[in-house]
Amino acid sequence: MKHAIVACILFGAMSPSHAGTHRVDDSASQVTANTLRMQWDSVAPRSGERPTVSGALTVWVRLNLAPWQGRSGRVYMTLPAQASGPITAAWTTQGRLLPGSLRAGERTLVYSGAMPAGLLEDTIRLTIQADGQKLVRTEQLNFSFEIDVEDL
Secondary structure, eight states: OEEEEEEEEEOOOOOSSSSSSEEOOOTTTEEEEEEEEEEESOSOTTTOOOEEEEEEEEEEEEEOOGTTTEEEEEEEEEEEOOOTEEEEEEOOOOSSSEEEETTTTTTEEEEEEEOOOOOEEEEEEEEEEETTOOOOOOOOEEEEEEEEEEOO
């Protein structure tokens, strides 16, 4: 049986450019497919291992960092905790953003340094893995981005 996860980038509103943590506007980002088909990772998992499912897709990430242009800070990718249990995301990039991984309920650094003018763009290849026994329906994943801005 195949499982499906609906993947999307949560469109965040821009926040004022003072120090602190803010949601980054990623409304210009595009996901190559709205539905991610999950496949079983193993037909027969080893004794004691959970059966997992995985799937991959490409996302054209476009982060509007203009409100923080010239400021120093760190940008994180986030994924809220999921009702279906643990979900892991791992990704590779074209080089503007850092490759990495995160579990639902966490955030991971994807950029650090001076914020560029306009959009910070990269293409990421995202692989999602979930517990095949707990993922029993279509689920929406709301990835988003946050910035921690340093004081002036």
